[in-house]
Amino acid sequence: VSKNVTDALALADQGLRRSDDLVALRRRLHRIPEVGLHLPQTQSAILAELEGLGLEITLGDRITSVTAVLRGGGPGDTVLLRSDMDGLPIRERSGLAWASTNGAMHACGHDLHMSGLVGAARILAENRDRLHGDVVFVFQPGEEGHGGGRIMVEDGVLAASGTLPVACFAIHVLPTGPAGAFRTKAGAVMAGMNELRVTVRGVGGHASAPHELRDPVPVIAEITLALQTLVTRRFDVADPVVITVTQLSSASEAVNVVPASASLAASVRTLSAASLETLKVEVPRLANGIAAAHGCAAEIEIVELYPVTVNDAAETAFAVDALGAAFGGQRVDVMTSPMMASEDFSYLLDAAPGAFLLMNATPDAVGPENAQTLHSDSVVFDDSLLGDHAVALATLALERLAGAR
Numbered sequence: 001v002s003k004n005v006t007d008a009l010a011l012a013d014q015g016l017r018r019s020d021d022l023v024a025l026r027r028r029l030h031r032i033p034e035v036g037l038h039l040p041q042t043q044s045a046i047l048a049e050l051e052g053l054g055l056e057i058t059l060g061d062r063i064t065s066v067t068a069v070l071r072g073g074g075p076g077d078t079v080l081l082r083s084d085m086d087g088l089p090i091r092e093r094s095g096l097a098w099a100s101t102n103g104a105m106h107a108c109g110h111d112l113h114m115s116g117l118v119g120a121a122r123i124l125a126e127n128r129d130r131l132h133g134d135v136v137f138v139f140q141p142g143e144e145g146h147g148g149g150r151i152m153v154e155d156g157v158l159a160a161s162g163t164l165p166v167a168c169f170a171i172h173v174l175p176t177g178p179a180g181a182f183r184t185k186a187g188a189v190m191a192g193m194n195e196l197r198v199t200v201r202g203v204g205g206h207a208s209a210p211h212e213l214r215d216p217v218p219v220i221a222e223i224t225l226a227l228q229t230l231v232t233r234r235f236d237v238a239d240p241v242v243i244t245v246t247q248l249s250s251a252s253e254a255v256n257v258v259p260a261s262a263s264l265a266a267s268v269r270t271l272s273a274a275s276l277e278t279l280k281v282e283v284p285r286l287a288n289g290i291a292a293a294h295g296c297a298a299e300i301e302i303v304e305l306y307p308v309t310v311n312d313a314a315e316t317a318f319a320v321d322a323l324g325a326a327f328g329g330q331r332v333d334v335m336t337s338p339m340m341a342s343e344d345f346s347y348l349l350d351a352a353p354g355a356f357l358l359m360n361a362t363p364d365a366v367g368p369e370n371a372q373t374l375h376s377d378s379v380v381f382d383d384s385l386l387g388d389h390a391v392a393l394a395t396l397a398l399e400r401l402a403g404a405r
């Protein structure tokens with residue numbers, strides 16, 4: 001890393017000067033959360049913010065993405081910086097003055113990500129002459145389970161500048177942990193996300209005569225519990241798997257009616273392709289076996305949603321060094337284990353090297369014991385850290401391109 005202290009201070013100063021603007025932008029975005037792949041209001045808000053920066057802008061055909069290319073003052077490689085754009089279908093109960101009232105909520109901090117990336121675009125556009133290569137700013141809809149990242153890769157976001165990026169970076173805020181700290185790790189950093197559905201089919205009828213039926217309800221209950229034993233007996237503890245059954249249902253419309261079928265749905269998190277393959281063999285064997293033992297039949301569906309987010313070792317080491325130089329080593333932690341949450345930045349990292357990082361943004365007024373998690377209807381973030389978020393992204397791009405010369 002070629003970072004010198006003067007550069008870092010100059011960038012930090014620019015971040016500080018931006019901070020009020022970015023907070024105002026973040027709060028405007030917070031009021032207009034949109035869900036899914038089509039976010040027209042959010043897209044036009046971002047476009048207005050990027051105006052006048054001299055960026056080459058492309059809008060998505062299939063989704064409301066914004067891809068903006070900044071050409072540096074000298075030739076060089078390309079670095080890609082990405083923000084997600086979507087909110088969640090959650091009714092906000094944060095009590096904040098700028099809370100959303102439209103029935104959706106930026107409960108995952110994507111409003112902060114957009115503001116931070118706008119800040120980085122402004123800083124880098126101002127420092128265009130010092131930039132050796134190009135920076136691609138990606139604003140991506142549909143991170144929350146809609147696969148926006150996959151669509152953008154399919155639609156060629158990696159070719160936006162004309163050359164494949166040498167590195168891709170994203171920084172996700174977290175509403176817990178010491179404010180301002182950055183965290184990441186090499187290798188698997190976020191889990192793969194999959195959905196499991198099991199339906200047990202039996203024979204329904206009168207609740208007073210189960211011996212004449214094939215009651216699927218105790219069978220789905222047995223499968224629910226057996227899945228937890230499966231996790232501990234069929235998977236290596238060093239390659240963790242989480243199976244969380246979140247939905248149980250039956251087709252019964254009345255308490256005195258045994259239904260003909262009962263089903264479960266589970267969120268399944270994995271950290272390797274190998275454990276996903278094991279899952280595809282073991283879960284059907286378990287469910288079919290238990291159902292057969294009770295004279296029922298099982299149908300099993302496993303839907304792969306997001307792959308594991310895997311950080312490139314060299315790009316992660318670069319990011320840790322660059323942020324340590326810019327903010328001080330005490331603000332950068334190397335995680336000892338991955339988070340079992342998931343991210344569709346994984347699609348970009350499957351196609352190009354890079355690193356996904358986390359930044360803690362817990363407000364001082366909210367103690368660690370009261371901090372809510374991402375996706376909570378009352379989660380709050382410290383948006384005074386947006387200047388740092390912007391500087392961190394700008395630093396990664398500027399330093400990575402300087403180092404690659």
Ligand SMILES: [Zn+2]
Pocket residue numbers: 108144374375
């Ligand atoms: Zn989320």
Ligand SMILES: [Zn+2]
Pocket residue numbers: 084108109110143172
């Ligand atoms: Zn998120």
